[in-house]
Amino acid sequence: xxxxxxxxxxxxxxxxxxxxxxxxxxxxxxxxxxxxxxxxxxxxxxxxxxxxxxxxxxxxxxxxxxxxxxxxxxxxxxxxxxxxxxxxxxxxxxxxxxxxxxxxxxxxxxxxxxxxxxxxxxxxxxxxxxxxxxxxxxxxxxxxxxxxxxxxxxxxxxxxxxxxxxxxxxxxxxxxxxxxxxxxxxxxxxxxxxxxxxxxxxxxxxxxxxxxxxxxxxxxxxxxxxxxxxxxxxxxxxxxxxxxxxxxxxxxxxxxxxxxxxxxxxxxxxxxxxxxxxxxxxxxxxxxxxxxxxxxxxxxxxxxxxxxxxxxxxxxxxxxxx
Amino acid sequence: xxxxxxxxxxxxxxxxxxxxxxxxxxxxxxxxxxxxxxxxxxxxxxxxxxxxxxxxxxxxxxxxxxxxxxxxxxxxxxxxxxxxxxxxxxxxxxxxxxxxxxxxxxxxxxxxxxxxxxxxxxxxxxxxxxxxxxxxxxxxxxxxxxxxxxxxxxxxxxxxxxxxxxxxxxxxxxxxxxxxxxxxxxxxxxxxxxxxxxxxxxxxxxxxxxxxxxxxxxxxxxxxxxxxxxxxxxxxxxxxxxxxxxxxxxxxxxxxxxxxxxxxxxxxxxxxxxxxxxxxxxxxxxxxxxxxxxxxxxxxxxxxxxxxxxxxxxxxxxxxxxxxxxxxxxxxxxxxxxxxxxxxxxxxxxxxxxxxxxxxxxxxxxxxxxxxxxxxxxxxxxxxxxxxxxxxxxxxxxxxxxxxxxxxxxxxxxxxxxxxx
Numbered sequence: 001x002x003x004x005x006x007x008x009x010x011x012x013x014x015x016x017x018x019x020x021x022x023x024x025x026x027x028x029x030x031x032x033x034x035x036x037x038x039x040x041x042x043x044x045x046x047x048x049x050x051x052x053x054x055x056x057x058x059x060x061x062x063x064x065x066x067x068x069x070x071x072x073x074x075x076x077x078x079x080x081x082x083x084x085x086x087x088x089x090x091x092x093x094x095x096x097x098x099x100x101x102x103x104x105x106x107x108x109x110x111x112x113x114x115x116x117x118x119x120x121x122x123x124x125x126x127x128x129x130x131x132x133x134x135x136x137x138x139x140x141x142x143x144x145x146x147x148x149x150x151x152x153x154x155x156x157x158x159x160x161x162x163x164x165x166x167x168x169x170x171x172x173x174x175x176x177x178x179x180x181x182x183x184x185x186x187x188x189x190x191x192x193x194x195x196x197x198x199x200x201x202x203x204x205x206x207x208x209x210x211x212x213x214x215x216x217x218x219x220x221x222x223x224x225x226x227x228x229x230x231x232x233x234x235x236x237x238x239x240x241x242x243x244x245x246x247x248x249x250x251x252x253x254x255x256x257x258x259x260x261x262x263x264x265x266x267x268x269x270x271x272x273x274x275x276x277x278x279x280x281x282x283x284x285x286x287x288x289x290x291x292x293x294x295x296x297x298x299x300x301x302x303x304x305x306x307x308x309x310x311x312x313x314x315x316x317x318x319x320x321x322x
Numbered sequence: 323x324x325x326x327x328x329x330x331x332x333x334x335x336x337x338x339x340x341x342x343x344x345x346x347x348x349x350x351x352x353x354x355x356x357x358x359x360x361x362x363x364x365x366x367x368x369x370x371x372x373x374x375x376x377x378x379x380x381x382x383x384x385x386x387x388x389x390x391x392x393x394x395x396x397x398x399x400x401x402x403x404x405x406x407x408x409x410x411x412x413x414x415x416x417x418x419x420x421x422x423x424x425x426x427x428x429x430x431x432x433x434x435x436x437x438x439x440x441x442x443x444x445x446x447x448x449x450x451x452x453x454x455x456x457x458x459x460x461x462x463x464x465x466x467x468x469x470x471x472x473x474x475x476x477x478x479x480x481x482x483x484x485x486x487x488x489x490x491x492x493x494x495x496x497x498x499x500x501x502x503x504x505x506x507x508x509x510x511x512x513x514x515x516x517x518x519x520x521x522x523x524x525x526x527x528x529x530x531x532x533x534x535x536x537x538x539x540x541x542x543x544x545x546x547x548x549x550x551x552x553x554x555x556x557x558x559x560x561x562x563x564x565x566x567x568x569x570x571x572x573x574x575x576x577x578x579x580x581x582x583x584x585x586x587x588x589x590x591x592x593x594x595x596x597x598x599x600x601x602x603x604x605x606x607x608x609x610x611x612x613x614x615x616x617x618x619x620x621x622x623x624x625x626x627x628x629x630x631x632x633x634x635x636x637x638x639x640x641x642x643x644x645x646x647x648x649x650x651x652x653x654x655x656x657x658x659x660x661x662x663x664x665x666x667x668x669x670x671x672x673x674x675x676x677x678x679x680x681x682x683x684x685x686x687x688x689x690x691x692x693x694x695x696x697x698x699x700x701x702x703x704x705x706x707x708x709x710x711x712x713x714x715x716x717x718x719x720x721x722x723x724x725x726x727x728x729x730x731x732x733x734x735x736x737x738x739x740x741x742x743x
Contacts, residue, residue: 012520091635111637112522113591132639134522169522200516 376408376695388417453478532558
């Protein structure tokens, strides 16, 4: 089962089968999160390099925890303290890291294509933890796992994504992933964040500036994080955004009954989402976080562990290291 | 004496297209005709080759002074000779900027000492190309500058452009502009469109160029000065030039080989696909091909922009703009324009010779008595471009390893063979 993935750089080039495979790989690790003893020996002796050239809290902690629960050691590089600040190129930085023999490199970077750039320069598996405004593949996989768990399947799902679609790597990865399952995707947001070219990303995409129209009949709603710094660009005021695009209980009612609500976080209550929606039974926001661990464990397992069966490892905590 | 035998002579000035020999003596063309024999002449067999007036690249960057890690006048002009060019025009965005006669003279003196081809520098339109004050335009012209520009960026404002044009008109000096509305293009690293959305790279809309071309054409109309649009890439820009020509304005334009060959869909996360203006949409590229065929475009120029490998070996959005271009220009023009039956061989030669020559106030012809600046190229020879073989100091091209049909065979400057394949 190994060697199907050399790297995980983006969702776009993956097949539907590869995505289903990864989602299935995550199942035992989902179960594992409920175990009292959360430590496996699966990756004992392996080292994961976590290279975060861009600020991140939840994704970094999620990868670090996933690696730790699989028993791997970690090498941490954070931009603030890194050689990059001293002028070293990304190319030289990752080659130096590689010389310390990690078994995989997880990279977050503000430049689109940075993960692919790194993958062409090192011989170890590279996992994209978000590159610029390009893709965030593990986020899309954890979103898909969450939707599949809640709705039973991904096929033909009607999903509405709201917010700054243009700059969202989460939206891009989700669009590529869900399109492989015949999803109908409605993108909604202020016009400057909703260029018509977005519809060319995949089949069955509608760009709808009106949130009420966009939510009509949705099975799933994904509110995207609004980067508040963008509010200072000549674009839209926070007040206007709240008025036009905030996900409120009354707007959620326009979607299908029991439509689920997702948010990749960090979530700004009162801006992109009303607290009543964030805390409602329809909200899957905390499940997304837990599923993020399972997905990242599955990916590390797939890329680093080799041909072992994840079921065996996840079921048997006696493999715990230390 | 040098005798070029058995070639097919193509000279757009006289509309000549015939098989003939060319005899060169004392740096000038002594005789053109069939069956010339000269016992003591060195013979260059040009069988199955085109013998044309020397090709002129009116837009390149030699990086000297100040950027010698990327290219020097020596390395760049050797590369130009290898590409079949007998004359090149380096842009003024060096360090220091070529904005005064002493820098112009220094470039010319250096070129006279080590360059195998003619170097015709282009001066800055404004001091340090900052877009604030006029540079020493007349003094630079006297020193040898053939045009002015703030290339690398547009001439900053319509007001300054008007001043530059008003000043250049009586000097009969062309004003070259890198057209870009900087506010609209700000932060962009490729052409805005579906592919930039897919890659998550910030785009520059085509309108960022065409808006500026429109501005420039109106100022050219206001002043009556000569305007030349550099490295044009958008359909809208071409329309502005077409209309300006219809209005009888003195407006010309150039297109680069990479803009008529590649499109935005070719862009990958590889900084060798990053140039400014960025690679255009398929529709824009097709418009350029149309403009090359119908006479709207006056010249092919390379915008040869060498960058040291280390500066390009970075993330796409952090890499500098620009690719090298001397050595692949003829081959790409043959591939995209002639072999694809879009233009005739005569028209292609025109775009590399009298097209730029007229703009720069130079001559380009294969006539008895004319300087023996000659480009010889094959239209059929199969070859592969390998950057490692280039005398240039930089390797930033997306065409490394590309197979071509036809390319430069020999370059003759002042009767001397400066490159021979």
